[in-house]
Amino acid sequence: MIRAEMIPRHGTHSLTPADTWAFGHMTGNGEMGAIQYGPPEQEKFVFTHAELFLPLGSPNHIPDMAPYLDDVRTISRSQGYRAGHDYFIRKGEELGHTIVNTDPFHPALTLVIEQDDGAGAEAYCRSVDFATGEIRSSSGASERKLFVSRPDGCVLLNISSDCPMPEVRLFIEEEDHPLLHTEFAYKATEWSGVHTYTHGGGYKSRIRVEHNGASELEKGQLVISGAEEIVLKITAAPETGRIKPFPEGTYEECFERHKREHAALFFKASLDLNGGERRSWTGEALLQEVKETGLLHPALIEKCYDAGRYMFLCSAGARPPNLQGIWTGTFDPPWSSDYTMDTNVQLAMASVFSGNMLHGMEPYTKLLESYMDDFRYNARQMFGCRGILSGVCASSNGRHLHWGDSSWGDRECDTFFGAFWTCGAGWLAHWLYEYYVYTGDRAYLQDHALPFMKEAILFYEDFLFEEKGQLVFLPSYSAENGIAANSTMDIAVLQELLTNAITACSQLGVEGVNVQRWQELLGKLPPYLLDADGSLKEWAVADHEENHNHRHFSHLYPLFQSYAFSPEETPELWSAAKKTFENKLKHWLYNPAADTSSHGRMHAALCAARLGRGDVIADSMKMMLAGGAVYPSFMTAHYDHHEVFNVDANGAFPELIHQTVLFSLPGRIELLPALPEEMKKGTVKGMRCRGQLTVRQLEWDAQIGRIYLVIQSEMEQEVVFHIRQQGWLMNEGAGTEWSVKIPAHEPVQFEWRRSYADGGHAWQCTPGGGLADKRSGR
Numbered sequence: 001m002i003r004a005e006m007i008p009r010h011g012t013h014s015l016t017p018a019d020t021w022a023f024g025h026m027t028g029n030g031e032m033g034a035i036q037y038g039p040p041e042q043e044k045f046v047f048t049h050a051e052l053f054l055p056l057g058s059p060n061h062i063p064d065m066a067p068y069l070d071d072v073r074t075i076s077r078s079q080g081y082r083a084g085h086d087y088f089i090r091k092g093e094e095l096g097h098t099i100v101n102t103d104p105f106h107p108a109l110t111l112v113i114e115q116d117d118g119a120g121a122e123a124y125c126r127s128v129d130f131a132t133g134e135i136r137s138s139s140g141a142s143e144r145k146l147f148v149s150r151p152d153g154c155v156l157l158n159i160s161s162d163c164p165m166p167e168v169r170l171f172i173e174e175e176d177h178p179l180l181h182t183e184f185a186y187k188a189t190e191w192s193g194v195h196t197y198t199h200g201g202g203y204k205s206r207i208r209v210e211h212n213g214a215s216e217l218e219k220g221q222l223v224i225s226g227a228e229e230i231v232l233k234i235t236a237a238p239e240t241g242r243i244k245p246f247p248e249g250t251y252e253e254c255f256e257r258h259k260r261e262h263a264a265l266f267f268k269a270s271l272d273l274n275g276g277e278r279r280s281w282t283g284e285a286l287l288q289e290v291k292e293t294g295l296l297h298p299a300l301i302e303k304c305y306d307a308g309r310y311m312f313l314c315s316a317g318a319r320p321p322n323l324q325g326i327w328t329g330t331f332d333p334p335w336s337s338d339y340t341m342d343t344n345v346q347l348a349m350a351s352v353f354s355g356n357m358l359h360g361m362e363p364y365t366k367l368l369e370s371y372m373d374d375f376r377y378n379a380r381q382m383f384g385c386r387g388i389l390s391g392v393c394a395s396s397n398g399r400h401l402h403w404g405d406s407s408w409g410d411r412e413c414d415t416f417f418g419a420f421w422t423c424g425a426g427w428l429a430h431w432l433y434e435y436y437v438y439t440g441d442r443a444y445l446q447d448h449a450l451p452f453m454k455e456a457i458l459f460y461e462d463f464l465f466e467e468k469g470q471l472v473f474l475p476s477y478s479a480e481n482g483i484a485a486n487s488t489m490d491i492a493v494l495q496e497l498l499t500n501a502i503t504a505c506s507q508l509g510v511e512g513v514n515v516q517r518w519q520e521l522l523g524k525l526p527p528y529l530l531d532a533d534g535s536l537k538e539w540a541v542a543d544h545e546e547n548h549n550h551r552h553f554s555h556l557y558p559l560f561q562s563y564a565f566s567p568e569e570t571p572e573l574w575s576a577a578k579k580t581f582e583n584k585l586k587h588w589l590y591n592p593a594a595d596t597s598s599h600g601r602m603h604a605a606l607c608a609a610r611l612g613r614g615d616v617i618a619d620s621m622k623m624m625l626a627g628g629a630v631y632p633s634f635m636t637a638h639y640d641h642h643e644v645f646n647v648d649a650n651g652a653f654p655e656l657i658h659q660t661v662l663f664s665l666p667g668r669i670e671l672l673p674a675l676p677e678e679m680k681k682g683t684v685k686g687m688r689c690r691g692q693l694t695v696r697q698l699e700w701d702a703q704i705g706r707i708y709l710v711i712q713s714e715m716e717q718e719v720v721f722h723i724r725q726q727g728w729l730m731n732e733g734a735g736t737e738w739s740v741k742i743p744a745h746e747p748v749q750f751e752w753r754r755s756y757a758d759g760g761h762a763w764q765c766t767p768g769g770g771l772a773d774k775r776s777g778r
Contacts, residue, residue, distance in 0.1 A: 002015075002125050003125075003138075005136075006125045006127045006136060006138065007127065007280050008127055008128070008129035008130070008131065008132075009131070009279065010129065010130045010131040010266070010306050011127060011128050011129040011130045011131065011306070012025075012127065012128060012282070012283040012303060012307075012632065012633060012634055013125060013126065013127035013128075013282055013283070014125070014126050014127070014282050014283055014284060014632055015124065015125055015282055015284075016124065016284070017037070017038060017039045017040065017043075017124060017126070017137075018036075018037035018038065018126075019037070019038075020037065020329070021035050021037050021044075021046055021327075021328075021329025021330075022329070022631065022637075022642065022645040023037060023631055023632065023633070023642070024036050024037030024038075024046075024329075024633070025037075025126060025127070025128035025135045025633050026128065026135075026314065026325075026327050026633065026635065027128065027133045027134070027135050027146065027147060027148050027314055028048075028133075028148050028314030028315060028317075028325070028326045028327070029133070029148040029149060029150045029153070029258075029262075029314070029317060030050070030150075030313070030314065030315065030316050030317015030318060030326070030363070031049065031050055031153065031317045031318040032047060032048065032049050032050070032108075032148050032153070032154070032155060032235070032236065032326075033047070033048040033049075033050070033148065033314065033315070033325070033326035033327045034046065034047055034048070034135070034146055034148050034155050035048075035327050035329060036126065036135045036137060036144070036146060037329075038112075040115070040124055040137065040139035040140075040142075041114065041115060041116050042112060042113070042114050043112070043113045043115075043137065043144060044110055044111070044112050044113075044173070045110065045111045045112075045113070045146065045157065046107045046109075046110045046327070046328075046329045047107065047108045047109055047110070047111070047155060047205075047234055047236060048105075048106075048107050048108055048326055048327055048328060049108050049203065049236045049237060049238070049318075050315070050317065050318040050319045050322075050326050051238050051241075051318055051319065052105065052106055052107075052108055052203055052236075052238065053102075053103040053104065053105055053106070053336075053338075053395045053396040054103055054104050054105075054106045054177075054179055054180065054197065054331060055103050055179070055197050055198075055199035055200060055201060055396065056101065056103050056104070056179070056199070057179070057198065057199035058100045058101065058103075058401070059096075059097075059100060059401070060100075060397060060399055060401065062097070062377065062378065062381035062382065062399060062400060062401065063092060063095035063096060063097050063381070064095075064381055065088065065091065065092060065095075065381060065382050065383070066380070066381070066382070066383055066384025066385075067384075068087070068088060068091045069383050069384065071087060072084040072085075072087060072088050072475055073474050073475070075087050076474060076475060076485070081475070081482075081483045081484050081485070081544070082412070082415075082483070084475060084483075085415075085417055085419070085420065085475065085483055088419060088420075088475075089403075089404060089405050089419065092403075092404065092419075093404070093405070097404065098404050098405070099401075099402060099403060099404030099405065099406055099416075100401035100402055100404075101336055101402065102336040102338040102393045102394060102395040102396070102401075102402060103336065103338075103395045103396040103397075104331065104332060104333055104336040104337060104338070104395070105322055105323075105324065105328050105333060105336065105337035105338065105395065106328060106330075106331045106333075107175075107328055107329060107330070107331070108195070108203060108205055108236035109172055109173075109175075109193065109195075109205050109236065110172065110173040110175070110329070111157075111170065111171075111172060111173070111207070111232070111234070112169075112170070112171050112172070112173050113144070113159065113168065113169070113170055114168070114169040114170075114171075115142060115159070115165065115167070115168045115169070116167075123138075123139050123140050124137070124138070124139045125137070125138055125139075126138075128633060130266060130306045130307065130309075130310035131262075131263055131266050131267070132147070132255075132258075132259045132262055132263060132266075133147050133148065133150075133258070133259075133262045133310075133313075133314065134146065134147045134255065134259075135147070141161045141162050141163060142159065142160065142161040142165060143158075143159075143160055143161070144157065144158065144159050145157070145158040145160075145251070145255075146158070147255055147258055147259075147262075148314075149247070149254055149255075149257070149258040150258050150261040150262055151247075151257050151258060151261055152244070152246075152247040152254060152257070152258070153235065153244045154233055154234060154235040154244060154246060154247070155232075155233070155234040155235065156231065156232070156233055156234075156251055156254050156255065157231070157232040157233075157234065158229065158230070158231050158232075158251040159227075159229070159230040159231075159232075160228060160229045160230070161228055161229075162228075163228065164213065164226045164227065164228055165213070165224075165225075165226070165227055165228070165230075166225065166226075167223060167224070167225050168223075168224045168225075168227065168230060169221050169222070169223050169224075170209065170221065170222045170224070170230075170232070171220055171221040171222070172184060172191070172193070172207075172220070175331070177331050178198070179197060179198040179199065180195060180196070180197060180198070180202075180331075181195070181196045181198070182194070182195045182196075184220070186217055186220065186222075188215065188217070189208060189209050189210065190206065190207065190208045190209070191205075191206070191207040191209075192204075192205070192206050193205035193206070193207075193236075201238070201239060201240075202238075202239045203236055203237060203238050203239055203241075204236065204237055204238075204239060204241075204243055205234070205235065205236040206234070206235050206236075206243055206246075207232060207233070207234050208232065208233045208246050209222060209224075209230065209231075209232050210230070210231045210232075210233075211224050211227040211229065211230040211231070212227050212228060212229055213225055213226040213227025213228075213230075214226055214227075229251075231250070231251050233246040233247070262313070265313050265357070265359070266309065266310070266313060267686075268356040268357070268686045269309065269354075269355050269356040269357075269654070269684070269685065269686035269687055269688075270683075270684070270685045270686060271301075271302055271305040271306070271654075271657060271682065271683070271684055272302070272682055272683040272684075273298035273299070273301055273302050273679060273681070273682040274298055274681060274682065275297070275298045275299030275300075275301075275302045276298075276299065278297055278299035278300070279299050279302070279303075281299070282632070283303070283631075283632030283633060283634060284632045286299065286300050286303065287300075287625055287626075287630065287632060290622060290625045290626045291625075291626040291627075294622060294626070296618055296621060296622050296625070296676075296678045297678070298678060298679065298682070300625060301621070301657065301678065301679065303634050304621070304625075304630070304634060304653045304657075305653055305654050305657050306634075307633075307634035307635065307650055307653070308351060308355075308650045308651060308652070308653035308654045309351065309355050309357065309654050311325050311635065311647050311650040311651065312348070312351060312352065312355070312357055312360060312650075312651055313357065314326060315327075315348075315647070316352075316357070316359070316360035316363055316364075317363060318363060319363050319366075319367055320339075320345065320348065320349060320360065320363050320364040320367055321345075321348040321349075321647055321648075321651060322337050322338060322339055322348075322395075323335055323336075323337045323338060323339075323340055323344055323646055323647070323648070324337040324645055324646060324647060325348075325635075325647040325650070327645075328645075334638070334644045334646075335393070336393070336395060338393050338394060338395040339367070339393070339394045339395060340392060340393055341390050341391070341392055341393070341394065341424045341427075341428060342392045342418075342421060342424065342479040342480070343479060343552065343599050343603070343648070344599060344646075344648040345428070345648075346427060346428075346430075346431075346561075346648075347599055347602055347603075347648035347649065347651050347652045348647060348648045348650075348651035348652075349364060349431055349651060350602075350606075350651050350652040350654075350655040350656075351651055351652065351653070351654035351655040351658075352364070352431070353434055353435070353438045353688055353690075354654065354655050354658040354659075354687050354688055354689070355654040355655065355658070355687075355688075356686045356687065356688050356694075358435070358438075358439065358688075361431065361435050364431060365432065365448050368428060368432075368452065369448070369452075370398070371390075371394060371397070371398025372388065372398075372452075372455075374394075374397050374398035374399045374400075375388035375389055375390055375398055375425060375455075376388055376455070377399060378390070378391060378398075378399060378400040379459050379462075381400075382400060382419070383422075383462075383463055384462070385458075385459050385462035385463050386458045386459065386461075386462050387425075387455045387456060387457065387458030387459030387460070387461070387462065388425045388452075388455040388456055388458075388459055389422065389424070389425060389459055390421075390424030390425040390428060391403070391418070391421065391424065392418040392421050392424065393418075400419075402418060403416070403418045403419035404419075411547070412481075412482040412483075412547065413480060413481045413482055413547055413550055416480070417475075417477045417482065417483045418477070420475040420476065420477040420483055421477050421479070422459070422460075422463065422473070422476070422477070422490065423487075423489055423490045423493040423494070425452075425455075425456040425459065426456050426460075426493040426494060426496070426497040427493050427557075427561075428452075429449070429452055429453050429456050429497055429500070430496065430561060430562070432448060432449035432452055432453070433445075433449050433453065433500040433504065434690075435449065436449055436504070437666060437690045437691070438688055438689075438690055438691075438692070439692065439714075440692045440714060440715065442507070442508065445504055445507065445508065446508055446510075449504065450501065450504050450505070450508070450510075450511075453497060453500060453501040453504065454501065454511075454514070456497055457494075457497060457498065457501060457518060457521075460494055460497075460521070461517075461521070464521075466524065469524060470524055470525070470526045471521065471524045471525055471526060472485060472486065472526070473485060473486045473487065473490045473491065473526075474486070476490050476539065477490075478490075478538050478539065478552070478554045478555065479552045479554045480550070480551070480552050481538065481547055481550045481552050481554065482538075482544070482547065484539040484541055484543070484544035485539065485541050485544075486526050486539055486540040486541050487538065487539050487540075487554070487555070488528055488536065488537065488538055488539065488540060488554070488555035488557070489538075489554035489555055489557045491525055491526060491528065491540060492555075492557040492558045492561075492562055492564065493557065493562075494521075494525065495522065495525055495558075495562070495564065496557075496561075496562035496564065498518045498519075498521055498522045499522065501514075501515075501518060502515050502518055502519060502522070526540050527540065528540055528573060528576075529541070529542070530576050531546060533579060533583075534575065534576055534579050535576055535579035535580040535582075535583055536555055536556070536573065536576040536577050536579070536580040537555070538554065538555040546583075548580075548583040548584050548586070548587035548588060549587040549588050549591060549594055550588060550600075551588065551594075551595055551597035551599065551600030552600065552603070553584060553600065553603040553604060553607060555580065556577055556580060556581065556584075556603075556607050558573070558577070559577045559581070559607050559610050559611070560603055560606040560607045560609075560610060563610070563665060565577050565610075577607075577611075578611055581607050581608075581611060584604065584607075585604070585616065588600065588604075589601065589604050589616075589619075589620070589623075590619075595639065596623070596627060596629065596639045596640040597638065597639065598624055598629045598636055598637065598638055598639070598646065598648070598649035599638075599648055599649060601620040601623060601624055601629075601649070602620070602648070602649050602652040602653075602656065604616065604620055605617045605620040605621070605652075605656050606652065606655070606656060606659065608620070608674060609656060609659035609660055609663070609673065609674045610659070610663070610673075610674075611674070612673055612674050612724060613674060614660060614674045614675050614676035614677065614679075615676065615677075617656065617660060617674060617676050618676040618677065618678055623640075624636070624640075624649065627640035627641070628640045628641045628642045628643075629642075629649070631645075634650075635647060635650060636648075636649040636650045657679075657684075658684065658687050659673065659674065660672075660673070660674045660675050660676060660679060661673075661675060661679070661682070661684055661698060661700060662684070662687065662689070662695065662698060664689035664690045664691065664693065665690055665691070666690050666691035667691055667717060667718060667719055667720060668691075668719070668720045668722060669689065669693075669711075669719060669720070669721050669722065670722045670723065670724070671700075671707055671709075671721065671722070671723045671725075671728075671752075672700060672702065672707065672723060672725050672728075673724065675700070675702060675725075680701070680702040680703055681700065681701045681702065681703065682699070682700060683697065683698065683699045683700075684697075684698045685697050685698075689711075691713075691717065691719070692713060692714035692715055692717075693711055693712070693713050693714075693719070693742075694711070694712050695709070695710070695711055696710040696711065696712055696747050697709070697710040698710075705727070705728075705753055705754025706751070706752070706753050706754070707728075707750075707751065707752045707753075708749070708750070708751045709749070709750045709751075710747050710748070710749050710750075711742070711747070711748055711750070712745070712746065712747045712748070713742040713743070713744055713745075713748075714744065714745065715744050716741070716742065716743055716744045717741070717742055718739055718740070718741055718742075719739070719740055719741075719742050720737055720738070720739045720740075721737070721738045721739075721740065721750070722736060722737045722738075723736050723752075724736065727754045728752065728754050729752075730752065
């Protein structure tokens with residue numbers, strides 16, 4: 001019989017051990033992470049630290065490529081864009097450059113617990129509670145519990161039993177890596193590790209063992225006999241960091257302190273879709289149901305939402321989430337588990353604002369600012385420009401080293417053209433400016449967002465050239481799908497960057513001369529081009545064909561990221577984007593021969609949210625859940641069949657769910673923009689909106705036609721409420737839009753009911769008053 005506490009309301013559990021670390025349960029405090037996996041008789045706990053990247057000793061010098069830019073442009077126009085790229089790569093090789101992999105993220109250490117209570121896997125259960133961050137596993141009479149303490153900055157692991165445990169063996173798994181040398185000093189109750197990198201630097205680790213039994217050291221293994229409880233306290237830190245003192249007190253006392261802090265973060269936002277008894281199903285059972293039946297149950301959506309916020313809360317602290325969040329069980333993770341900045345970091349950060357996790361912007365900002373000197377170096381060495389240039393990949397440094405000769409197939413998109421990725425800094429700046437849009441923090445805007453944006457624009461001022469009154473992006477790379485001139489994403493990112501910088505300067509009353517120059521640049525951007533079928537082209541040039549069978553949705557950036565397209569303001573481009581989206585659905589998302597990239601599915605779903613396509617959102621989720629792109633822990637994989645543990649899809653899930661029920665722009669709220677059939681009734685709490693608004697509560701029931709909203713503003717402002725769904729009116733005589741003055745710091749309630757042929761109702765509740773019945777005018 002499984003104890004009730006092993007089945008968390010917010011979290012997941014399993015009745016079988018995890019065979020590999022990627023299937024394990026995970027927790028973290030933003031600085032350290034922990035993974036639990038393995039059979040109960042030999043359970044393993046992997047501990048990580050967000051700042052541990054293994055120095056490979058690779059070259060970190062970019063040759064001076066600036067003299068070849070004009071030749072690249074000439075060759076691109078006379079011999080073709082790929083010829084221009086091949087020339088650039090060849091010149092780089094002549095100067096000694098080959099593609100350089102980033103330093104990989106790696107585990108700090110792995111603790112093994114050997115224990116045999118005779119129960120084996122038959123009485124086994126393991127769980128992770130997203131609301132507390134505690135991992136538990138039990139078999140027979142013994143139980144293991146673990147959390148990574150937020151207030152105390154270390155891992156606490158408890159091994160206990162109702163009766164004395166005959167023998168428990170604890171030891172550190174040896175890691176024989178040529179680039180790492182480890183020495184442990186063992187004392188009776190404490191182990192200290194010094195871990196030295198071959199190419200400089202390293203880290204420290206420390207483990208304290210407290211128990212009420214007898215113990216002895218046997219060849220590096222601590223053997224404890226007769227104990228009813230064993231408590232381990234574990235920490236690790238870079239050699240330049242400080243190993244914090246271990247907390248005093250019992251496991252339960254330390255856990256209560258931690259739980260209060262973690263739960264306060266977790267419950268800042270929540271989703272309730274009336275998941276019912278399936279909330280108590282195992283992760284495996286929920287995923288098996290959607291695989292066998294195609295049923296996307298509300299309980300499954302709730303799990304994905306909670307897991308997305310949990311991943312971010314565990315991973316964001318010392319740094320933002322990397323490709324694997326804050327977890328890995330290998331020294332050779334795919335793509336180095338680095339910060340991949342042509343879509344993955346951006347998706348991992350997708351829910352930081354609407355998910356009410358604003359603390360996650362501090363590590364994101366610090367990381368970007370720590371890379372600034374390298375970004376300047378990139379711009380200077382690659383293209384001879386001022387300002388900043390972000391490469392595709394970064395980890396222990398931000399240098400643009402990951403480019404070179406790299407092809408794996410015959411299609412253009414089977415060649416990596418990352419040398420020509422120029423819009424990265426502009427895309428990263430999106431979050432810096434959005435922080436101001438969500439919070440109104442003028443000091444952050446002035447001290448962090450605007451300086452970064454100014455340097456990103458400065459790069460473009462040097463890099464772009466003008467022809468016939470229009471700026472030209474050449475070379476121009478549309479992420480992983482080819483090169484040409486004037487990629488739509490390059491244009492869209494610079495348009496957003498310039499617009500935001502101009503608005504920021506207007507708000508702050510600064511940079512008058514720069515603003516004038518930026519406005520001129522904005523007016524010279526090349527126009528977007530439409531294909532023969534009226535769809536938006538991926539490159540705003542006539543000499544490059546479209547490839548719709550690809551995982552990236554780069555040219556729909558104005559739809560899913562900058563929100564520059566709308567049916568009201570840009571009807572032609574909105575229509576063109578819809579046609580492009582349909583092409584992408586046909587040739588990639590619903591193409592059984594296409595790859596199964598999770599980040600592509602997430603961007604497809606985010607585009608669908610803007611276009612009111614709840615059906616596509618549901619399909620994207622079903623594909624991932626049924627195909628094995630989601631583990632039973634509800635962490636995500638990069639591909640189906642659990643291929644490559646990768647958390648950027650986790651990062652996007654809460655934002656996606658929010659956009660199905662509410663989309664915000666400053667001073668404007670759209671209700672139920674893309675509600676899937678599977679989400680016809682539910683409640684969201686704590687969601688943040690652009691314009692310094694917070695949703696205290698949003699309830700909807702599409703079947704009976706009711707929306708109830710409690711919203712609070714940090715300032716007095718006019719807000720336009722809008723709905724596109726058929727049958728809804730926002731206010732009597734106002735149709736589908738209603739402008740309302742919202743007071744500052746005071747929750748305001750609204751209730752709407754869908755109008756029917758016999759006359760419906762639109763309701764408003766003002767602060768301190770009761771519901772006022774207002775006829776809809778139908």
